[in-house]
Amino acid sequence: xxxxxxxxxxxxxxxxxxxxxxxxxxxxxxxxxxxxxxxxxxxxxxxxxxxxxxxxxxxxxxxxxxxxxxxxxxxxxxxxxxxxxxxxxxxxxxxxxxxxxxxxxxxxxxxxxxxxxxxxxxxxxxxxxxxxxxxxxxxxxxxxxxxxxxxxxxxxxxxxxxxxxxxxxxxxxxxxxxxxxxxxxxxxxxxxxxxxxxxxxxxxxxxxx
Numbered sequence: 001x002x003x004x005x006x007x008x009x010x011x012x013x014x015x016x017x018x019x020x021x022x023x024x025x026x027x028x029x030x031x032x033x034x035x036x037x038x039x040x041x042x043x044x045x046x047x048x049x050x051x052x053x054x055x056x057x058x059x060x061x062x063x064x065x066x067x068x069x070x071x072x073x074x075x076x077x078x079x080x081x082x083x084x085x086x087x088x089x090x091x092x093x094x095x096x097x098x099x100x101x102x103x104x105x106x107x108x109x110x111x112x113x114x115x116x117x118x119x120x121x122x123x124x125x126x127x128x129x130x131x132x133x134x135x136x137x138x139x140x141x142x143x144x145x146x147x148x149x150x151x152x153x154x155x156x157x158x159x160x161x162x163x164x165x166x167x168x169x170x171x172x173x174x175x176x177x178x179x180x181x182x183x184x185x186x187x188x189x190x191x192x193x194x195x196x197x198x199x200x201x202x203x204x205x206x207x208x209x
Contacts, residue, residue, distance in 0.1 A: 006035050006039055006076065008032045011084070013086055016088055016185070017091065018182070018185025018186075022172055023169070027164075027169060030079075031075075031076065034073075038069065041065050045062065045066060045069065048061065070149075071150050073150075078149055078162055078164070085162060085194045085195060085198075086190065087191040087194075090188070091188040094111075095192070098192070099199050100160065100192070100196055100199050103139055103140065103141045108141075117143050118132055118143045119183055121143045122165050122183045122186075128146050128148070128166065129145070129164055129165060130165055131143070131162050133154055133158060133159055134160050134198075135154075135156070135157055136157075141160065142157075158198065158202050160195050160198050160199055161190065161195050163183070165179065170185075
């Protein structure tokens with residue numbers, strides 16, 4: 001049974017504000033590990049399914065591999081969103097006329113309150129992800145805390161802005177207690193054009209929930 005093989009993407013992010021090239025080099029290698037593990041797990045699951053069924057004695061291994069794939073697969077994809085929404089020379093605020101700002105104005109009292117909410121999600125205790133999602137059913141955006149890559153993602157929602165707040169994302173540059181400084185650095189490198197393109201690619205339903 002032939003399964004898709006994934007290849008690590010390349011991101012040119014040298015010279016970011018407040019996020020060192022050394023941190024990025026380590027982070028890219030960790031991301032590549034998720035890609036490798038996703039391929040390995042996919043191959044092992046394919047081997048079990050090669051005869052078109054999962055026998056009773058195969059079920060424990062199949063179950064463990066499948067659960068692990070959720071962690072590795074989401075780790076791969078979320079890192080691609082994360083690296084993809086950064087750029088040297090980014091930062092500032094999105095264009096007031098952008099679709100993203102319109103979505104924020106529909107969802108929050110102001111952009112400043114949306115930003116305070118997003119940043120505060122990132123400052124929460126624990127390791128995980130802060131993600132601003134779009135609900136394509138009504139065009140609203142909301143911020144969420146995601147734990148362990150696959151835990152907490154909202155079904156059907158589209159990631160627009162993804163911030164990694166696992167400690168590997170900033171420990172070479174900041175102390176654990178200085179996570180707020182890393183978050184400031186992250187926001188100083190956001191590529192708002194990418195956020196806009198992610199939103200524009202989604203067909204938003206005219207019917208609200």
